[in-house]
Amino acid sequence: MIVLSGTIGAGKSTLTKMLADHLGTQAFYETVDDNTILKMFYADPQKYGFLLQVYFMNKRLGYIQQAQSNELDILDRSIFEDALLFKLNADLGRATETEVEIHQALLENMMENLPGVASKDPGLLIYIRVSFETMLKRIELRGRDFEQVEQDPSLYEYYRTLTSRYDAWFEEYDRSPKIMIDGDRLDFVTEELARTEVLAAIDNKLTQLGLR
Numbered sequence: 001m002i003v004l005s006g007t008i009g010a011g012k013s014t015l016t017k018m019l020a021d022h023l024g025t026q027a028f029y030e031t032v033d034d035n036t037i038l039k040m041f042y043a044d045p046q047k048y049g050f051l052l053q054v055y056f057m058n059k060r061l062g063y064i065q066q067a068q069s070n071e072l073d074i075l076d077r078s079i080f081e082d083a084l085l086f087k088l089n090a091d092l093g094r095a096t097e098t099e100v101e102i103h104q105a106l107l108e109n110m111m112e113n114l115p116g117v118a119s120k121d122p123g124l125l126i127y128i129r130v131s132f133e134t135m136l137k138r139i140e141l142r143g144r145d146f147e148q149v150e151q152d153p154s155l156y157e158y159y160r161t162l163t164s165r166y167d168a169w170f171e172e173y174d175r176s177p178k179i180m181i182d183g184d185r186l187d188f189v190t191e192e193l194a195r196t197e198v199l200a201a202i203d204n205k206l207t208q209l210g211l212r
Contacts, residue, residue, distance in 0.1 A: 001067040003078040005170070006128035007163050008147065009138030011189045015128060015181075015198070016076035018188065022199050025072040028063040030056070032144075042146040045094035053086045053103055061110055064120050071123050071211060078125055083107060084169045088162055123177070123211055126202065127170045130183035132163045138189070179205045 002019065004012040013029060020027035032038060037055050041048040060079040067073035086103050089095045113119045130138070136159065139147050149156045170180065179202065186194040206212040 003075045003122040005078040009135045010128040012076045030077045049089045049095040050099045125178040128183045
């Protein structure tokens with residue numbers, strides 16, 4: 001499968017739909033609007049942080065299992081980002097180190113590749129890199145109240161720190177081939193020429209990997 005990664009507001013859902021339409025494959029989206037735990041987390045991060053991460057992990061594993069029927073199906077969020085997000089919550093006092101260790105052990109056990117069983121690793125990971133400023137603009141534009149800095153000023157530092165950690169995470173990621181899209185230079189969310197360039201770059205990578 002193909003999986004996308006990037007900060008909140010990077011354009012993962014938009015690129016997922018673009019790719020699914022372009023490749024003629026199925027898209028799997030991270031559930032947000034029907035996720036009652038997410039709103040509980042924003043209201044009380046320390047209490048619901050671990051529950052939220054387990055919820056997301058379970059959902060994403062289900063999507064991975066469904067997407068294995070077609071190597072070009074697309075997931076709009078990588079399960080491997082969960083550790084990055086949860087570690088940040090712990091560093092900000094929203095989770096304990098014990099919870100982080102348990103979460104990491106669960107993730108490793110769930111994603112272990114076993115002999116004779118199809119790999120759960122993606123065929124390609126696509127990282128959409130955007131600046132902190134672009135991230136804030138996108139969050140404001142999509143208008144989810146619980147994500148807005150105006151509603152909760154503490155989110156500013158959370159978002160800033162999250163953005164700063166993604167590049168290091170992408171550099172260390174080694175579970176599959178990977179490609180980075182410059183989401184600031186190529187605003188595929190609003191610009192047609194940028195969409196064409198992004199799709200061409202991904203097509204080229206898929207061809208190199210023998211997936212097209």
